[in-house]
Each structure stands twice: as C-alpha cells, then as structure tokens.
Amino acid sequence: MLKSNFMNLIEEGSEYLENGEFDLSIECFSKYLNLDEENPNVLCLRGIAFRKVKKFDASIKDFEKAIKLIPSNASVYSEIAVTQFHMKDLKSALKNMNKSQQLDPLNPYRYSSRAYIKDACGDTHGAIADYKKCIELDPDDAIAHNNLGMLEEKLGRKQKADNNFKRADQISKDEQSPFFGKFNSEGEQVMNQEEAQKEVQNVIDDAKVREEIENDSKEEIKITEKPKPTIGKVMMSIFKSKQEFKSFIQFIKNGFKS
Numbered sequence: 001m002l003k004s005n006f007m008n009l010i011e012e013g014s015e016y017l018e019n020g021e022f023d024l025s026i027e028c029f030s031k032y033l034n035l036d037e038e039n040p041n042v043l044c045l046r047g048i049a050f051r052k053v054k055k056f057d058a059s060i061k062d063f064e065k066a067i068k069l070i071p072s073n074a075s076v077y078s079e080i081a082v083t084q085f086h087m088k089d090l091k092s093a094l095k096n097m098n099k100s101q102q103l104d105p106l107n108p109y110r111y112s113s114r115a116y117i118k119d120a121c122g123d124t125h126g127a128i129a130d131y132k133k134c135i136e137l138d139p140d141d142a143i144a145h146n147n148l149g150m151l152e153e154k155l156g157r158k159q160k161a162d163n164n165f166k167r168a169d170q171i172s173k174d175e176q177s178p179f180f181g182k183f184n185s186e187g188e189q190v191m192n193q194e195e196a197q198k199e200v201q202n203v204i205d206d207a208k209v210r211e212e213i214e215n216d217s218k219e220e221i222k223i224t225e226k227p228k229p230t231i232g233k234v235m236m237s238i239f240k241s242k243q244e245f246k247s248f249i250q251f252i253k254n255g256f257k258s
Contacts (some may be wrong), residue, residue: 010042017045022052040066044076051083059083074104078113090121108137112144124151142171 013028029046033039047062063080070076077100084093094117101110115130131148134141149164 010045013042013045013049017049017052020052022049025049026053038065038069040069040073040076043069044079047079047083051086054086056083056087060087072103074100074107074110077103078110081113081117085117085120090117093117094121106137108134108141108144111137112141112147115144115147119151124154127151140171142168145171 009028009032013025013032016022016025016028026046026049029042029049032042033046036042043062043066047059047066050056050059050062060080060083063076063083066073066076067080077096081093081096081100084090084096094114097110097114097117101107101114104110111130111134115127115134118124118130119127128148128151131144131151134144135148138144145164146168149161149168152158152164153161
C-alpha cells in the first residue's frame with residue numbers, strides 16, 4: 001500500500017468517527033493497525049470507536065496497548081476511564097482518571113471529568129471540590145458552573161446553587177455560542193418557534209457524534225453532565241460537548257504528545 005493511501009486510513013477513520021459511522025471507522029483503523037500495530041494514536045481512536053458501539057472489552061484492550069506505548073500521556077488514561085465508566089467499573093474509572101489528573105494537573109477538564117465520576121460514586125463533596133478546581137483553572141466553563149450548581153442544590157445550598165446557575169447562563173451568552181442573544185438569563189426562548197426548532201435540531205444532529213463521559217445519565221459517560229432543565233442550559237451543554245469532541249479529534253490528528 002502506498003504511504004499516502006496508508007495515512008489516508010487515519011484521516012478517513014477520523015472522519016467516520018466524527019460523523020458517527022463507527023463501524024466504518026473501526027474498519028479503517030483496523031486496516032491501518034494491521035500494518036502498524038504499535039501506533040498509539042490509532043489505537044486510541046479505534047478504542048473510542050469500539051466504545052461507541054459498546055464493544056467495551058475491545059476498547060479497553062486498545063487503550064491498554066496505547067498506555068504501554070505512551071505511559072505518560074494523560075489523555076489515554078482519561079479515555080480508558082470513560083470506557084470503564086460505561087462498564088460500571090467506577091473504581092477503575094476513578095483510578096485512571098486520578099492518573100490522568102496527576103499527569104496533567106493544570107488541565108481543567110481532568111477535574112470536571114473526575115468530578116462526574118466522583119458524583120456517580122456518591123462522593124458529592126469530592127465532586128464539588130473538583131468542579132471548584134476546574135472553575136479556578138477555567139472560570140468560563142459554563143458546564144462546570146452548571147454541574148456545581150446541581151450538586152450544591154442536592155445538598156440544599158440553594159443560594160450557592162442559584163449563583164452557579166446564573167453564572168452558567170451568563171457564560172452561555174458568550175458571542176461564541178450559537179445561541180447568543182436567543183435565550184434570556186432564565187433560559188427562556190426569545191426567538192420564534194420555527195427558528196428555535198431549526199437551531200435545536202442542528203445542534204442535536206451535530207452532537208450525536210459525541211457520547212462521552214458526562215452523559216451516562218443521558219448516554220454513557222458523555223461528559224455532558226445532566227443540565228438544569230431549561231432549554232438554554234441544555235443547548236449550551238450540547239454545544240460545549242460538540243466543540244470538545246472536535247478539538248479532541250484535531251488533537252488526535254496532530255498526534256499524542258507525552
């Protein structure tokens with residue numbers, strides 16, 4: 001196989017993965033790995049694709065191979081934790097997410113991801129501490145504010161919860177959001193019904209490719225933690241997850257860096 005065609009398998013597989021065509025994605029990555037079985041980038045991509053089709057054992061196997069090849073890469077530990085979360089192996093998921101955080105302590109997403117797992121383990125206070133650390137590192141993380149608000153609400157801390165919900169709403173009005181100016185501070189719709197339906201459907205369609213760690217209640221572990229039930233928060237949460245996925249795919253294409 002020509003080198004150009006060989007490398008195209010990664011590009012094609014990544015596009016299939018992003019478009020939700022997971023079986024075709026697995027096929028491309030498997031063809032590549034038949035010729036280069038120790039490429040950690042492609043092992044991780046196939047591991048994600050296997051997870052999408054609920055072939056969790058195969059997903060774990062690929063991530064474990066990748067860890068042996070790049071043992072200091074935080075992203076691999078994070079991804080294997082996601083799969084373990086899907087498998088309801090919360091103890092192992094937390095262990096690997098801890099490792100991911102230790103290797104990448106200044107990345108706010110390590111804390112928000114671990115917070116979701118801690119909450120699933122019943123460690124509400126630990127989850128709150130992680131969301132606060134995430135916000136300390138990234139004050140404009142609307143999802144972290146929203147999820148912190150839900151945990152504060154669970155503990156009966158209404159004022160703290162409301163403050164975080166308001167901050168999440170404020171951030172969601174950022175000009176980079178596709179819903180900027182279309183929802184008020186209470187998450188109420190301020191555009192006509194037809195426009196709203198189109199906007200909502202477009203974002204939902206795009207978001208289908210990303211079913212990650214935050215969404216076990218909504219999906220598996222999609223790191224989209226369950227938002228407060230207003231349309232503004234729901235749409236903001238979906239959009240953030242979509243952007244996170246696209247950034248991750250670009251990161252993978254550029255190659256892992258230990």
